[in-house]
Each structure stands twice: as C-alpha cells, then as structure tokens.
Amino acid sequence: MNHAAEVRTETFGTSLLITIDRPAARNAVNAAVATGLAAALDELETDPALRAGVLTGAQGTFSAGMDLKAALAGESPEIPGRGFGGLAQAETTKPLVAAVEGWAMGGGFELALSCDLIVAAENAAFGLPEAKRGLIAAGGGVIRLPKRIPHHLAMELLLTGEPISGERAGRLGIANRVVPAGEATAAALQLAEQLAANAxxxxxxxxxxxxxxxxxxxxxxxxxxxxxxxxxxxxxxxxxxxxxxxxxxxxxxxxx
Missing domain, CATH: 1.10.12 (Lyase 2-enoyl-coa Hydratase; Chain  A, domain 2)
Structure with a gap:
C-alpha cells in the first residue's frame, strides 16, 4: 500500500485501488490531489502486474470537484498534458473503473467521466453545477457528457446545474452498475477483475x-x-x- 497524504493506492490482486483521501474537504481536487492522481496513474501504467484501476473517494464521498478555496489562492488542479485532476486528458492504456459513493460534483463527475466504466451507489449524486458559479464544466463535462447520453438530457444537467441520483445515472446510461450504498468499491473491484481476465x-x-x-x-x-x-x-x-x-x-x- 502506498500512502500519499491526499491520494492512497492499494493493490487487490491485479487491480490498483486509487482513493482520493481528503474527506474533510469532501475529497475536493487541489494541486496535491492532482499530483497524487497523476502518480497513481503512473503506478498503474508502469507496473506490469497491474491490469486495471479503480478510482474512488474516502469516507463515502467520491469528490466534490475543484477545491474553490485552493483555486482562489492560486493553486491549479490541473497537470500539464493530463488536464483536471491529472486524469481528465490523460491517455491511459489500462481500464479504469470509477466507484462512486455520495457526491460526484463538478470536477468529481468529470473524473468519473474520464474513467472507462462507472459503478454508482444508488444514492450517489452526479452534478455539474458550474453554471451556478459563473463557470462551465471545463474538465470534460461540456465536451463528453453530450456524447455519452442524449443531447437534451446532457443539456439539462449542464444548464440547470442540478444533480441526479446514482439510480437515475444508471437509467441514463452514465453508470454501468448501480449498487446499494456502501458497495460501489467492492462492485468496481469485481468488474476490474473481470476485465483483467482479458488480454x-x-x-x-x-x-x-x-x-x-x-x-x-x-x-x-x-x-x-x-x-x-x-x-x-x-x-x-x-x-x-x-x-x-x-x-x-x-x-x-x-x-x-
């Protein structure tokens, strides 16, 4: 197990569990989280024994998105060439599964959209509230969501900024699996194991x-x-x- 203050990695068989660990800040992404996620992805990519990754957040929250306080203080949540959180524009070769419990808001939702598959707890909350703050979902939300779900539904999420439940995310095709609260990581690791059986x-x-x-x-x-x-x-x-x-x-x- 590797411990960075903000991002932890742990190996389960051939899968790497990557956990954003800033529960006091609802796992919001600051410069340290972005650096930690980039390092965790490098670990996944370079270790030949690892076949897939699972991304989650500590203590029942996936991520509240960009840390606005850190951003106002001049910190960047982006890594050059890899985008928001060191992941949004990263080109990885190994499958990555998001395990979403609780809030996946703004940049948190965008980190999930950067993964290949999404497992959501039924009571998770996915939202892109940037328009409420005078911003847009620039970490991939505006670009990716309309390609993933029907146009008008994507526009509803982007223009209202209102969140949807994990259960509705499953119905819309955003989530591959919807599971009871507390079971997203276990289900995502199971899915990662299934992927690892392939070449x-x-x-x-x-x-x-x-x-x-x-x-x-x-x-x-x-x-x-x-x-x-x-x-x-x-x-x-x-x-x-x-x-x-x-x-x-x-x-x-x-x-x-």
Whole structure:
C-alpha cells in the first residue's frame, strides 16, 4: 500500500485501488490531489502486474470537484498534458473503473467521466453545477457528457446545474452498475477483475481505437484500427488466446 497524504493506492490482486483521501474537504481536487492522481496513474501504467484501476473517494464521498478555496489562492488542479485532476486528458492504456459513493460534483463527475466504466451507489449524486458559479464544466463535462447520453438530457444537467441520483445515472446510461450504498468499491473491484481476465494488449487497443475514432472520419478510424490489429496479430498473446481456446483452458497473458 502506498500512502500519499491526499491520494492512497492499494493493490487487490491485479487491480490498483486509487482513493482520493481528503474527506474533510469532501475529497475536493487541489494541486496535491492532482499530483497524487497523476502518480497513481503512473503506478498503474508502469507496473506490469497491474491490469486495471479503480478510482474512488474516502469516507463515502467520491469528490466534490475543484477545491474553490485552493483555486482562489492560486493553486491549479490541473497537470500539464493530463488536464483536471491529472486524469481528465490523460491517455491511459489500462481500464479504469470509477466507484462512486455520495457526491460526484463538478470536477468529481468529470473524473468519473474520464474513467472507462462507472459503478454508482444508488444514492450517489452526479452534478455539474458550474453554471451556478459563473463557470462551465471545463474538465470534460461540456465536451463528453453530450456524447455519452442524449443531447437534451446532457443539456439539462449542464444548464440547470442540478444533480441526479446514482439510480437515475444508471437509467441514463452514465453508470454501468448501480449498487446499494456502501458497495460501489467492492462492485468496481469485481468488474476490474473481470476485465483483467482479458488480454491486456487487446484492452489497450480497444481504448486507443475508441479514442482515435471519436469524431474522426470512418476511413481514418479504420486506418488506425488496421495498425493496432497488425500489432495485435503479431503478439504472443493472440497466439496464446487462440491456443487456450482450442485447448479449452484459461489463457495466461504475458502482455506482449
């Protein structure tokens, strides 16, 4: 287990649990949290034994978003090249699952939107209240939410600034799983374990192609995909995957 004052990491099997740990500030993101999250993502990316990450917040709150007091004092919650919280614009190769309990407001919601999957407690609260403060959800909220859910529903969240429950987030397709309060992290770790059973190179390729294809013409997306497929078919893991299937056994992935 690694302890930074604001962000803790802990390993569960092949998964890295990343916890924002500023409960007194409702896990709001200041410069230290952004630095801590960037370091935790580096740990996930560089450790070959880790296959997936789970992001959560300490003591029943995911994150109240940007720490406004710290921002007013001149602190930046952004990491150059990685965006808000060291995550919003980071290009990671391993799957990341958000485990949301309690508030995921503003930048907190945007951190969840930066993950590949979202597990929400039914009583969680997702909101983008920036318009109430004279701002916009610039950590990916305005850009990503309208791509993830129907236009008018995204506009309702962005323009009213009013939160929705985890239960409604599930109905809208924001959350992959909705679980009873207190169970989001356990369910997210279970999901991460399920992802880890698949080939790491294939998971990385899926993430890369989805990112490249977002807004690109189909021809460009297929060209990028062809490059990824060439690398995958030349990998030892693809041979292992096919051999294991033929031999009716569980594949043993090398990540190469």
């Amino acid at each position: 790491p190179l294939a998971l990385a390729a899926v993430k890369k192609i989805v990112r490249v294809a977002d807004g690109a013409p189909e021809s460009q997306a297929f060209a990028a995909q062809a490059r990824e497929m060439a690398a995958l078919t030349a990998s030892a893991d693809v041979r292992e995957g096919m051999t294991a299937f033929a031999e009716r056994r569980t594949p043993v992935w090398q990540g190469k």
